[in-house]
Every structure is written in structure tokens, then in C-alpha cells.
Amino acid sequence: MAQQLQVTSSGGLPLGLGSVRFARGFVTVVASTLVLLLVCAAFAPSAISAGALAGSLPFAAIIAIVGLGQMLVVQQGGFDLSLAGGVSLAVVITTHMSSGDDGQLLSAVLIAVACALVAGIANGILVGVMRLNAIIATIGMNALLYGAVFAVSGGVPRITTPLMSQIAGGKTGGVPNSLLFALGLMVLVSFVLKATVAGRQFEAIGANPAAAHAAGLRVRLYQSMAYVLAQLLYCVAGILISGITREPTAFQGDSLLLPSVAVVVLAGTSLLGGRGFPISTVIAAFFLNQLSQFALAVGVPFSAQTIIQALALVLGIGVYSVRWKRSATNRAQQSNSEDTDNV
Amino acid sequence: MSKAKIMSAAFAAATLTATLSVTTALAETPSWCGPNQASLGLLDGFGGNSWRLVTTASGQEEAAKCPSITEYVYADGQGNTQKAISDINSMAARGIKALVVFGDAGPAVLPALTNAHRSGAIVVPYRVNVGGVEGENYAKFIGSSFVEDGVSWGNWIKETLPEGGNILFLSGPAGNSQGLDELAGMKQVLDDKYVFINPEPFAVTNWDPSLTQQVLSAEIAKNDKIDVIVSDFGPSLVGALPVFAEFNRSIPAIATSDGNSLSCFWQQNHEANPDFKLFTVATGNDNVRLAVQWAVALATGGTPPADNIFKAPVYENSVTGSPNPVTCRDDLPGSIYLSAEMADDAQAKAVGQ
Numbered sequence: 001m002a003q004q005l006q007v008t009s010s011g012g013l014p015l016g017l018g019s020v021r022f023a024r025g026f027v028t029v030v031a032s033t034l035v036l037l038l039v040c041a042a043f044a045p046s047a048i049s050a051g052a053l054a055g056s057l058p059f060a061a062i063i064a065i066v067g068l069g070q071m072l073v074v075q076q077g078g079f080d081l082s083l084a085g086g087v088s089l090a091v092v093i094t095t096h097m098s099s100g101d102d103g104q105l106l107s108a109v110l111i112a113v114a115c116a117l118v119a120g121i122a123n124g125i126l127v128g129v130m131r132l133n134a135i136i137a138t139i140g141m142n143a144l145l146y147g148a149v150f151a152v153s154g155g156v157p158r159i160t161t162p163l164m165s166q167i168a169g170g171k172t173g174g175v176p177n178s179l180l181f182a183l184g185l186m187v188l189v190s191f192v193l194k195a196t197v198a199g200r201q202f203e204a205i206g207a208n209p210a211a212a213h214a215a216g217l218r219v220r221l222y223q224s225m226a227y228v229l230a231q232l233l234y235c236v237a238g239i240l241i242s243g244i245t246r247e248p249t250a251f252q253g254d255s256l257l258l259p260s261v262a263v264v265v266l267a268g269t270s271l272l273g274g275r276g277f278p279i280s281t282v283i284a285a286f287f288l289n290q291l292s293q294f295a296l297a298v299g300v301p302f303s304a305q306t307i308i309q310a311l312a313l314v315l316g317i318g319v320y321s322v323r324w325k326r327s328a329t330n331r332a333q334q335s336n337s338e339d340t341d342n343v
Numbered sequence: 344m345s346k347a348k349i350m351s352a353a354f355a356a357a358t359l360t361a362t363l364s365v366t367t368a369l370a371e372t373p374s375w376c377g378p379n380q381a382s383l384g385l386l387d388g389f390g391g392n393s394w395r396l397v398t399t400a401s402g403q404e405e406a407a408k409c410p411s412i413t414e415y416v417y418a419d420g421q422g423n424t425q426k427a428i429s430d431i432n433s434m435a436a437r438g439i440k441a442l443v444v445f446g447d448a449g450p451a452v453l454p455a456l457t458n459a460h461r462s463g464a465i466v467v468p469y470r471v472n473v474g475g476v477e478g479e480n481y482a483k484f485i486g487s488s489f490v491e492d493g494v495s496w497g498n499w500i501k502e503t504l505p506e507g508g509n510i511l512f513l514s515g516p517a518g519n520s521q522g523l524d525e526l527a528g529m530k531q532v533l534d535d536k537y538v539f540i541n542p543e544p545f546a547v548t549n550w551d552p553s554l555t556q557q558v559l560s561a562e563i564a565k566n567d568k569i570d571v572i573v574s575d576f577g578p579s580l581v582g583a584l585p586v587f588a589e590f591n592r593s594i595p596a597i598a599t600s601d602g603n604s605l606s607c608f609w610q611q612n613h614e615a616n617p618d619f620k621l622f623t624v625a626t627g628n629d630n631v632r633l634a635v636q637w638a639v640a641l642a643t644g645g646t647p648p649a650d651n652i653f654k655a656p657v658y659e660n661s662v663t664g665s666p667n668p669v670t671c672r673d674d675l676p677g678s679i680y681l682s683a684e685m686a687d688d689a690q691a692k693a694v695g696q
Contacts, residue, residue, distance in 0.1 A: 055560025155391025296561035
């Protein structure tokens with residue numbers, strides 16, 4: 001547990017991973033994204049044309065938002081498999097309860113948020129308070145959420161309201177609104193995590209719950225809150241999907257679970273918990289989405305597209321795994337007092 | 344339950360039965376409905392979308408035309424092969440005489456079908472090829488001619504673009520046989536003047552509207568000239584087509600299967616998009632009717648229908664208006680299929696809206 005060695009570093013709050021290492025994580029994501037953009041420019045210029053970006057950025061924004069939610073849970077050493085059900089439930093509530101009527105949109109959205117709160121609190125109690133295994137608890141919650149999805153929708157897709165598609169699918173100053181939502185949430189999550197006492201405590205607890213408990217922090221409350229906030233982010237993603245995709249299926253969350261974990265890992269958040277990297281997570285979401293756009297633009301067969309994405313993930317995870325070992329050695333030699341906290 | 348309640352329930356049931364039998368007696372009994380009494384089971388591998396809901400309701404409606412069918416049961420495999428197999432086994436064990444099976448899992452359900460067949464049930468798989476041999480593993484397989492759909496699209500493309508052009512063909516999951524058959528059908532009628540610009544054999548969309556949207560925006564960015572889009576699930580295009588506006592291009596001609604949401608989209612957008620012509624084949628909900636007719640005929644001793652392959656008829660043609668102009672019912676849900684024989688309002692009820 002390399003990162004736990006350094007948790008109670010000098011002076012006040014434990015900060016998790018060291019600045020050198022963080023910078024590498026951030027640089028890795030940014031560098032890979034730049035390389036990918038260059039490769040796109042050289043081999044598939046259509047993938048970075050304005051029209052293609054306008055078409056694909058909303059989906060990157062969705063991955064970014066669910067990635068931020070998953071990041072919060074991963075920061076607490078957990079996993080949230082109820083993401084698929086949470087997103088799908090938000091989608092069907094927003095489309096079915098409003099039934100194409102703008103007037104009922106607000107109440108539908110509020111109901112979706114309320115459901116997300118209930119699911120998040122249940123997850124939080126199961127994992128944070130009752131100490132159930134996160135994978136088991138959230139897989140069960142996922143099944144319950146899908147039960148609700150069927151109860152609301154019967155599995156049938158429905159067309160979204162015009163207002164919703166204007167809000168989520170429209171543009172402001174040439175920028176897709178969904179992207180603005182993702183960036184706004186990124187700023188919010190970054191600010192809370194990095195610049196508030198609660199956020200600093202949250203990261204400290206993720207890095208070493210035992211030490212944090214000894215320091216008098218409310219470990220269970222913070223661990224539970226990770227699931228609640230994650231569900232709220234999934235809910236936002238689901239609501240946006242209902243506007244971006246004109247007739248979303250009732251199972252829209254299924255294809256987001258793997259990317260959500262992938263972007264968290266690519267951004268350098270340790271699966272063992274600790275510091276989170278919201279900005280890197282959002283960039284990683286853009287990277288992952290652009291990678292599939294590149295594969296589509298090059299016109300490789302579908303099998304190869306899947307393999308390219310899988311390879312990118314393996315490489316991404318590999319890079320961090322190697323660095324874990326190296327930084328563990330480094331850490332044994334260095335003191336950890338150089339921790340800083342630039343995002 | 345109190346006596347009065349039981350009485351009123353019995354009375355209601357009797358009235359209902361009387362009404363039903365009168366209605367049935369008034370309608371002519373179809374020739375495929377024989378004199379022997381039988382029970383009928385409809386088994387779905389996956390029942391959770393509007394197409395399946397309309398199809399299931401159509402199967403039930405068809406079975407209700409035959410008074411010899413004494414019991415009708417339905418089971419939904421929920422996309423779970425194990426459940427689908429156990430549904431087949433349990434219906435056979437309950438002694439249901441005729442089983443109409445949508446074998447989504449393909450050959451995986453064949454052993455269960457074979458057991459049911461050997462135990463004396465009339466087993467009729469339809470639409471999805473489950474392998475096996477007629478008479479040995481099941482009574483009759485009622486296929487759907489996807490090649491025919493491809494031929495219909497190909498002929499329309501030839502009429503609409505006599506000089507040739509670029510075709511973008513989208514289908515479902517990678518390697519699905521429906522898409523391959525449709526491609527074979529199109530290639531029968533289209534020569535080298537028509538270029539398929541998608542990756543071979545078709546662009547994979549999993550029939551998922553959001554993946555379709557991503558695939559389509561990549562293809563539009565890549566190809567300056569797309570003359571016609573062919574898709575075997577028309578309604579999944581609805582979310583993706585506005586992408587053309589991002590590129591300041593007109594939506595091109597589209598050859599696909601029908602759906603109310605697509606027709607309504609055409610009505611709202613064809614004026615702003617001069618190249619947007621629409622041609623649809625029926626999406627094939629009525630495939631189940633042919634399968635039910637066969638199963639009932641074999642189980643009750645009726646005369647089997649002449650066809651054993653369902654051929655989806657051409658449904659809409661925005662250019663000639665024949666056999667139908669594009670038809671939008673914006674008062675009804677987008678997720679119904681006006682090409683289906685079932686009444687539009689009954690479909691709306693079937694999809695729960």
C-alpha cells in the first residue's frame with residue numbers, strides 16, 4: 001500500500017499522492033490526448049472537424065460526468081456498479097414522466113433527483129455504515145434500480161421533450177450545452193475537493209481511513225457521501241442523455257460503466273483510494289471518446305475498434321502500475337514533505 | 344372474498360365470455376383454425392422493447408381469432424438464455440400443446456425445443472434461426488426474408504439514384520445475420536455504380552440510438568458525399584439525423600424499416616432537407632402472426648397457411664406515395680409501428696402509453 005505510507009505526511013491534512021507523481025498523471029493524460037489529436041490530424045482529419053466534434057463532444061461530456069461520480073467512489077476505495085441502473089433510471093424518469101410535455105419536465109427531473117438521492121443514501125448506508133463490500137452492495141442496488149427502470153418504462157423508449165433536447169442538446173456560443181454542464185461540474189468537484197475543508201477531509205479519509213479515524217474524522221459519513229454524490233452525478237448524466245439522444249433506450253447506462261472506471265484509472269486515481277483528479281478525469285473522458293471517433297473515422301472494422309480501445313486502457317493502466325512500483329521505491333528514499341496540491 | 348363479490352366476478356366473467364364468443368362467432372373462423380382444442384404458449388427470448396410488446400400483443404390477437412385455443416400463455420426470457428430455456432421446459436412440462444418461440448439465443452435453445460418436440464408439443468420457432476431440422480427438432484420454422492428487404496431497398500435506390508451513388512449501410516451488432524442477409528439482397532440488385540462507404544459488411548450500431556448517433560457523425564465527417572443511408576432499424580436514426588445540420592448538409596435519402604417516430608421526423612424535416620426522401624419496409628411485427636397460424640393449424644388440425652417465410656411488404660415511399668405515403672400519427676406514441684396489422688390505438692395500449 002504505497003500511498004498509505006505517506007498519508008500522515010507533515011503538517012495538517014494528509015494529501016495522498018505526491019506532487020511529482022500527480023504531475024506525471026496529469027501530463028500523461030494531456031500528452032496522450034495531444035498525441036491522439038496529432039494522429040487524428042494526420043490520419044483521420046475528419047475526426048477532429050468541427051462537425052464531428054459537435055456530434056461527439058456531448059457523449060464525451062456524459063462520460064466525463066459519470067467518470068467524476070465514479071471517481072468520488074473510487075477515491076474511497078470503492079466501486080459503484082449501480083451506475084448503469086442510476087443513469088438508466090434518470091433517463092426513463094425524465095422521458096416517461098414528462099411524456100413529451102415541457103410543462104412536466106421540471107417535476108420529472110426533481111423526481112429523478114429524488115430517486116438518485118434515495119439510491120445513493122441506500123448505497124452509502126450499505127457500504128459506508130454497514131460495511132458491506134462495495135461491489136456486492138452496488139450490484140444489488142443496480143438490480144433494484146433496473147427494477148425501477150422497468151416499473152417506470154416497461155423497457156420501452158420514449159421521445160424526450162423539446163425543452164429537454166434544447167437544454168441538453170443545444171449550444172451556447174457554439175459550445176454544446178452538455179459540455180458546459182460537464183465543465184461546470186468539473187469546476188465544482190475540483191473546488192470542493194481541493195479548496196474546502198470537507199473536500200480535504202474526504203481525500204484524507206480515502207487515502208487512509210484508519211489514520212483518518214484516529215485523527216477524529218467522520219469516516220463513515222464521508223464514505224457514505226461518496227455514493228450519494230456519485231448517484232447525483234449519474235442522475236445529471238442520465239437527464240442530459242435524455243436530451244442529447246432523441247429517443248434513448250431504457251438501458252442507456254449499460255454502456256457507461258466500463259468507460260467510467262476507465263477514465264478514473266486513466267486520470268491516475270488509485271483504485272485503492274486517495275486523491276482524485278477531476279480535471280484529468282474529464283480530459284481522459286475526451287481522450288477515450290476521441291479514440292473511438294478516431295477508430296470510426298479511420299474505418300477499421302468493429303472488432304478492431306474494440307481492440308484499440310482495450311489496448312489504450314491496458315496501456316493506460318500499465319503506465320500507472322509501473323509508476324506505482326517506481327514511486328514506492330522513490331518514496332522509501334524520500335521524505336513526503338513535498339506534497340503540494342495543484343490540480 | 345364475500346359471496347356477493349364472487350357472484351359479481353362470476354357474472355362479469357360470464358358476460359365477458361359470452362361477449363367474446365359472440366364476437367368470435369360473428370367473425371369468420373379462419374381456415375388455419377381446426378376443430379381440436381389446444382393450448383398455445385408464446386415464448387419470447389427478450390420482451391423489453393416496444394417492438395416486442397407490439398409483436399407479443401399481435402401474437403395474442405392472432406391466437407384469439409381461433410376459438411379452439413382454450414388457453415393462451417406468455418413467457419419473457421428477459422434476455423437471459425437460461426430463463427428462456429427453462430420457460431420452454433416448463434411450458435412443455437405443463438402440457439401446453441403449441442409453442443411459438445422467438446429464439447433470441449439462437450441454437451442455444453435448440454436442445455430445449457427438441458425435448459419439447461419429442462414430448463409431443465407442436466414447436467414453431469420464428470424469425471431467429473435456431474439451427475436444427477424441421478420435423479426432427481421442431482415442427483416448423485417460420486423465417487423472415489431479410490434478403491427480400493435488401494432487394495426492396497436496392498430497387499428503390501436504383502429508382503431514386505439511377506446514376507449510382509454512395510451508400511451508408513447501418514445494422515445492429517457486429518456480424519448479425521439479419522444485416523448480412525439484407526446486404527446480400529441489396530447486392531443482388533445494385534451494381535458497381537453503387538459504392539458502400541461503410542466498413543465491411545455494415546457499420547455496427549447495436550441498434551442503439553446513442554451509438555448510432557456517434558457512428559453517423561463520424562461517417563458524415565469522413566464522407567463528403569452520402570447519397571443514401573440504409574438502416575434496418577429506422578426509428579434508431581431519428582436521434583442521429585439532426586447531425587447533418589451540424590455540417591450544413593441536407594439529410595440524404597433513407598431506405599429503412601418503418602416506425603411512427605421516423606415518419607413524424609420526416610414530416611417535420613423534409614421541407615428543410617431537399618434530399619430527404621424516405622422509403623420503408625414493414626418492420627415485421629406480423630411475422631409472429633404467421634408463426635401463430637402455423638402452430639395453431641398443426642395443433643388443432645386446421646389448414647396451414649401457404650407461406651412459411653414472412654415477407655415484409657414495402658410500406659412507405661415518400662417519392663411515389665405508393666403503396667403508402669409517409670404516415671405520421673403524432674397523437675400516438677413514437678414507439679409504435681403503423682405497418683403492423685394491429686390497430687394503432689391497440690398498439691399504443693400495448694406499449695403502455
